[in-house]
Amino acid sequence: MKLGAEYFSRASRLPAHLVQVWALIAGDYSTILGGAVDETTAGQFRGIQIDVIRRSTPGMSAANAFNTCVLLLSLWNTAFRPAALWWAAGALMIMLLMAGPILRPRRASSRELPVASRQTIWRVVRNSFLVGCLWGIAPILFYSGAPAQARFVIVCLCAGVVGGGAMALASVPAAVIALSVPLVSGSLFAIFRESGWDALLAAGLIACYGSFVVHMSISHALALVSRHASRIELERLARRDPLTDLPNLGAFRDEVARAEARLVNSGAGYSVLCIDIDQLRDINKRLGYAAGDRVLQMVAARLRETARVADVVARIEGDQFAVLVNQLAADATVRAYANRMQASLMAPYSLPGGEASLTASIGVSVARSVCGENHLRNATLALAAAQGNGRGQTHVYTIADGDGARARELLAADLCAAMHNGHLQLHYQPFLDIATGSLSGFEALLRWRHPLRGEIYPPDIIAVAEEQGLIEALGAWVLGEACRAAAGWPDTLRVAVNISPLQLRSRALSETVAAVLAASRLPARRLEIEVTENALIADQDLARHVLSSLRDTGVQLALDDFGTGFSSLNYLWSLPFDRIKIDRSFISESSHNPDAASIVRAILTLARDLRLDVTAEGVETARQLAFLREHGCADAQGYYIGKAMPETEAARFVESWSGRAAA
Numbered sequence: 309m310k311l312g313a314e315y316f317s318r319a320s321r322l323p324a325h326l327v328q329v330w331a332l333i334a335g336d337y338s339t340i341l342g343g344a345v346d347e348t349t350a351g352q353f354r355g356i357q358i359d360v361i362r363r364s365t366p367g368m369s370a371a372n373a374f375n376t377c378v379l380l381l382s383l384w385n386t387a388f389r390p391a392a393l394w395w396a397a398g399a400l401m402i403m404l405l406m407a408g409p410i411l412r413p414r415r416a417s418s419r420e421l422p423v424a425s426r427q428t429i430w431r432v433v434r435n436s437f438l439v440g441c442l443w444g445i446a447p448i449l450f451y452s453g454a455p456a457q458a459r460f461v462i463v464c465l466c467a468g469v470v471g472g473g474a475m476a477l478a479s480v481p482a483a484v485i486a487l488s489v490p491l492v493s494g495s496l497f498a499i500f501r502e503s504g505w506d507a508l509l510a511a512g513l514i515a516c517y518g519s520f521v522v523h524m525s526i527s528h529a530l531a532l533v534s535r536h537a538s539r540i541e542l543e544r545l546a547r548r549d550p551l552t553d554l555p556n557l558g559a560f561r562d563e564v565a566r567a568e569a570r571l572v573n574s575g576a577g578y579s580v581l582c583i584d585i586d587q588l589r590d591i592n593k594r595l596g597y598a599a600g601d602r603v604l605q606m607v608a609a610r611l612r613e614t615a616r617v618a619d620v621v622a623r624i625e626g627d628q629f630a631v632l633v634n635q636l637a638a639d640a641t642v643r644a645y646a647n648r649m650q651a652s653l654m655a656p657y658s659l660p661g662g663e664a665s666l667t668a669s670i671g672v673s674v675a676r677s678v679c680g681e682n683h684l685r686n687a688t689l690a691l692a693a694a695q696g697n698g699r700g701q702t703h704v705y706t707i708a709d710g711d712g713a714r715a716r717e718l719l720a721a722d723l724c725a726a727m728h729n730g731h732l733q734l735h736y737q738p739f740l741d742i743a744t745g746s747l748s749g750f751e752a753l754l755r756w757r758h759p760l761r762g763e764i765y766p767p768d769i770i771a772v773a774e775e776q777g778l779i780e781a782l783g784a785w786v787l788g789e790a791c792r793a794a795a796g797w798p799d800t801l802r803v804a805v806n807i808s809p810l811q812l813r814s815r816a817l818s819e820t821v822a823a824v825l826a827a828s829r830l831p832a833r834r835l836e837i838e839v840t841e842n843a844l845i846a847d848q849d850l851a852r853h854v855l856s857s858l859r860d861t862g863v864q865l866a867l868d869d870f871g872t873g874f875s876s877l878n879y880l881w882s883l884p885f886d887r888i889k890i891d892r893s894f895i896s897e898s899s900h901n902p903d904a905a906s907i908v909r910a911i912l913t914l915a916r917d918l919r920l921d922v923t924a925e926g927v928e929t930a931r932q933l934a935f936l937r938e939h940g941c942a943d944a945q946g947y948y949i950g951k952a953m954p955e956t957e958a959a960r961f962v963e964s965w966s967g968r969a970a971a
């Protein structure tokens with residue numbers, strides 16, 4: 309970084325000088341240092357400026373209190389006493405306002421660089437302006453008509469506050485200007501109302517002080533910023549990967565810690581992706597290390613382009629990258645995000661020695677509630693699981709990836725017991741027929757409150773069951789429970805049941821379904837089986853066969869989380885689905901993102917042409933529902949209509965809904 313050299317250079321031209329001064333006042337460090345300064349580094353510069361002020365705040369407050377008392381005393385035996393008392397009360401309030409945010413300790417440790425936001429700087433500027441106005445009003449109110457001694461005290465105090473205040477605030481020139489301009493203007497105004505050489509002298513003195521302190525503050529602040537520039541630059545370098553200029557592992561860990569803090573404070577979930585380039589070693593061997601380095605740089609650039617602005621892309625090891633995805637904590641949506649990353653990395657790389665193409669394995673860990681998990685570690689474990697499935701795979705971390713084998717067996721035993729002791733339950737989330745406003749059914753969703761671990765996320769339950777060979781039993785239990793409950797509902801309502809990818813690989817599934825329908829006496833057309841695209845990828849012929857035999861039992865088939873998968877549309881349309889469920893990420897985005905809105909419209913048109921029913925998932929607002937109604941979507945599900953609820957509550961929900969519709 310070039311260190312504010314122009315300001316100090318005697319040969320500098322005035323415009324360049326003014327640009328630097330203005331940059332300093334506006335907090336534009338890139339212009340001062342002659343190189344790009346990112347927001348984190350700018351925060352550190354601000355932190356250093358504020359730190360100086362913070363340290364002098366107690367002294368400054370004491371001096372202000374003392375000055376206020378002196379002014380009060382000098383006016384005590386004059387007609388100005390009541391006005392002076394009001395003025396002193398105002399001074400007291402401003403002092404309290406100033407002390408609050410500045411005194412609050414902000415540093416985690418003395419070795420860490422302090423950090424301050426733009427807001428903190430502007431708060432200091434605002435407070436300085438208030439102090440400036442207070443002391444600028446004093447001479448206007450009290451100078452004219454005051455006894456000579458009191459006038460002398462007023463001039464001394466105003467000059468003292470400009471000098472002392474500016475010294476304390478010198479590291480933030482904008483604050484010095486905010487303090488001195490109203491103060492000096494007020495003093496000059498009051499003095500110029502008087503005539504005589506003493507008034508002129510006093511005016512000259514205060515004007516000189518004013519301009520001197522502003523000049524001194526600018527030099528001081530520039531020197532301060534320059535002095536710390538090299539330290540901050542070193543810190544920045546220590547946290548970056550020199551090859552790709554991305555944050556390194558240390559910096560990434562800090563970002564994850566910050567995301568975790570946001571989750572604790574505001575409940576904002578996040579996800580961590582660990583991305584491994586499958587073929588880097590081959591490229592190094594075939595085209596040399598320089599080509600390998602170039603590929604890593606291109607991968608870094610593509611990841612940055614694909615990630616959203618608020619996300620953090622880092623290089624954490626040789627051929628491993630990591631992405632922190634803020635505000636994204638739904639499995640299907642994160643999968644879609646990972647798929648976009650995969651797709652962008654798969655496009656060919658043209659290199660001096662030839663062309664290369666590659667695939668990436670991705671491990672994902674989703675942080676949706678505070679549970680003390682290390683999500684970077686989980687994402688690494690998920691990456692290992694993805695790599696175990698072959699190249700170019702994505703795997704989302706589940707409990708089954710983390711704990712030891714013995715612990716997982718115990719959890720599976722608990723799951724088995726839970727099916728029988730009532731700890732495992734189904735909750736039901738309503739579907740709305742948009743055109744008629746009546747209910748069209750419910751989706752059955754698993755709930756397990758483990759006595760020690762608390763609520764377990766449904767996909768985790770499924771993962772444990774799949775790994776421990778319990779999925780058929782669990783799937784049959786879910787089907788049985790859901791059909792038994794649905795048989796008690798009005799005949800117009802359907803029940804939707806989710807089926808895991810492993811269940812779809814078993815030819816016994818259609819037999820289980822037929823047996824459950826017979827036992828519950830639920831008409832087959834009222835049962836809908838929901839399958840995700842990912843379930844269809846592994847063994848497509850088998851999936852097609854199982855789906856067809858399911859169809860033969862008379863049940864309806866729905867394609868879940870539509871739009872987040874990776875399969876070709878041609879292939880999907882050739883399967884015997886009756887319905888698609890548009891993933892909730894498109895619905896939530898559709899309110900503010902025109903691209904998402906046009907995707908939803910396109911899916912609706914396509915489904916109409918192919919005579920498929922459509923359900924829109926994740927409808928959370930009246931506006932989203934109105935948008936879907938306007939574009940002819942028949943069915944909707946989401947918190948706006950109702951959350952998943954226990955069976956008894958669902959029965960009451962049906963009654964109250966039909967009452968509402970009748971009224």
Ligand code: C2E
Nearest residue numbers: 753754766767770786806807808926927928945946947948
């Ligand atoms: P899914 O099939 O996509 O189910 C919808 C999920 O979205 C549910 O989460 C539901 O509570 C949530 N949801 C519904 N409306 C809204 C909304 O308006 N906003 C938001 N933010 N979320 C909404 P849940 O119950 O945690 O289930 C998660 C996933 O677990 C399900 O996703 C499904 O894939 C799986 N799952 C649940 N029960 C079963 C089951 O019995 N068997 C199988 N194989 N999978 C299940």
Ligand code: CA
Nearest residue numbers: 751806838868
């Ligand atoms: Ca579903």
Ligand code: CA
Nearest residue numbers: 868869889925
């Ligand atoms: Ca879904």
